[in-house]
Amino acid sequence: MSTEKTYEGACFCGDVQFTVTGDAAAMGYCHCDSCRSWAAAPVNAFTLWPHAQVKVTRGAENIGMHNKTPKSFRKWCKSCGGHIFTEHPAWGLTDVYAATIPRFPFAPGVHVNYQETKLPMRDGLPKMKDLPKEMGGSGDTMPE
Numbered sequence: 299m300s301t302e303k304t305y306e307g308a309c310f311c312g313d314v315q316f317t318v319t320g321d322a323a324a325m326g327y328c329h330c331d332s333c334r335s336w337a338a339a340p341v342n343a344f345t346l347w348p349h350a351q352v353k354v355t356r357g358a359e360n361i362g363m364h365n366k367t368p369k370s371f372r373k374w375c376k377s378c379g380g381h382i383f384t385e386h387p388a389w390g391l392t393d394v395y396a397a398t399i400p401r402f403p404f405a406p407g408v409h410v411n412y413q414e415t416k417l418p419m420r421d422g423l424p425k426m427k428d429l430p431k432e433m434g435g436s437g438d439t440m441p442e
């Protein structure tokens with residue numbers, strides 16, 4: 299028996315349900331153009347998980363997918379259009395939107411792509427200009 303915690307997630311209408319288990323690899327806010335455009339929101343609250351820790355439990359056939367680039371496979375519910383998560387194959391990680399896992403204790407640690415921000419957030423967390431070095435970015439930080 300695993301003692302790792304599992305949290306339930308769902309799309310806007312509930313037709314698609316999934317779980318995340320264990321600890322997220324990273325959490326924070328992304329301010330990039332792609333996140334803002336796809337989410338139609340000023341910022342994206344992300345939680346990154348190794349693919350194996352994210353399991354679709356209902357409505358898998360109801361998941362639509364769009365990949366504008368091979369870096370991001372964006373998934374949504376075909377019934378309500380609500381976004382579910384985005385898979386990043388090159389990193390082996392799935393970005394589960396914090397808003398889709400309401401009981402998960404979201405604890406952001408970093409802001410990424412802050413040079414593209416439309417919503418400055420002066421919360422004292424590190425502000426990365428683009429991405430960490432290990433994810434292909436400069437690793438540079440910038441003032442809030």
Ligand SMILES: [Zn+2]
Binds near residue numbers: 309375378379380
């Ligand atoms: Zn739905």
Ligand SMILES: [Zn+2]
Binds near residue numbers: 328329330333334342
């Ligand atoms: Zn982004």
